[in-house]
Amino acid sequence: MPRMSEHRARIEWRHVGGEFSYDKYSRNHTWTFPNGSVVEASSAPAFLGDGERVDPEEAFVAAVSSCHMLTFLAVAARKRITVLSYADEAVGRLDKNALGKLAVTEVDLHPRVVFANDPPTSRTVASLHEIAHRECFIANSVHTRIRVVDDGEPGAA
Numbered sequence: 001m002p003r004m005s006e007h008r009a010r011i012e013w014r015h016v017g018g019e020f021s022y023d024k025y026s027r028n029h030t031w032t033f034p035n036g037s038v039v040e041a042s043s044a045p046a047f048l049g050d051g052e053r054v055d056p057e058e059a060f061v062a063a064v065s066s067c068h069m070l071t072f073l074a075v076a077a078r079k080r081i082t083v084l085s086y087a088d089e090a091v092g093r094l095d096k097n098a099l100g101k102l103a104v105t106e107v108d109l110h111p112r113v114v115f116a117n118d119p120p121t122s123r124t125v126a127s128l129h130e131i132a133h134r135e136c137f138i139a140n141s142v143h144t145r146i147r148v149v150d151d152g153e154p155g156a157a
Contacts, residue, residue, distance in 0.1 A: 009033055011041075028053060044094075057104055061092035064107045064146055067138035068129075072111070075131045081124075082116035092144075106145040112152075126150070 013029035027043040028050050043049030044057055065088045076083050089110045097103040113125065120128070129148045133139055139146050 023048065026050075057092060057094055060104055061090050061107055063138050064092070064136075064142075064144075065090035065109055067136045068109055068132050068146075068148070069111070071136045072113075072128055072132035075128050075135070079128070081120055081128070083113060084116055085112075085114045087112045104144050106147065109146065109148045110151050111148065122150075 010032040011029060012032065016026050016028075018024060027048060029041050031039040031041050033039075039059075040053045041059070042051075042053035042055055044055040045051040047055075049055055069086050069088060073083055073086065090107060091110070092104045092107040094102060095105040097105055111129070133146065133148060
C-alpha cells in the first residue's frame with residue numbers, strides 16, 4: 001500500500017566541549033525541517049535542559065493540539081460552520097505508564113472557539129470535536145489519552 005505522505009525533520013546535536021557526563025553535557029540541539037524552519041530545542045529543565053528552548057514533550061502537546069485544531073477547522077468548513085478564531089491552552093502530563101515507563105500519559109485540550117453570527121449548539125460543537133479527535137492524524141498515532149475539555153459555551157462574534 002503506497003504512503004499518503006512522508007514527513008521529515010533533521011535533528012542535530014553536537015558536543016560543545018567540556019566534560020561529557022550525565023550532569024554536564026548540553027542537551028541543546030536543533031530541529032530543521034525541509035522548508036528551512038529551525039527550532040531551537042533541548043530537554044525539559046527537569047532533565048537538565050534549557051528552559052529557553054522547546055522540549056520534545058512541549059512539542060508533542062503542541063502537535064496534538066495543532067492537529068486537533070486543524071482537523072476541527074476542516075470538519076467545520078465541510079459542514080459550512082464558520083469559525084472566526086480558535087485558541088487552545090493544551091496541557092500534557094508526564095507520568096509513569098502501565099509499564100512503569102515515563103510517558104506523556106494524557107493531554108487535555110481546552111479549545112476556545114468563536115463562530116460567526118449563528119453559533120452551533122453545544123451538542124454540535126461536541127460532535128465536531130469528536131469527529132476531529134477521531135480523524136486527527138496525531139491522535140491516531142499515539143496511545144496517550146487525549147481529552148477535549150469543555151470550558152464553556154461556544155461563542156459568536
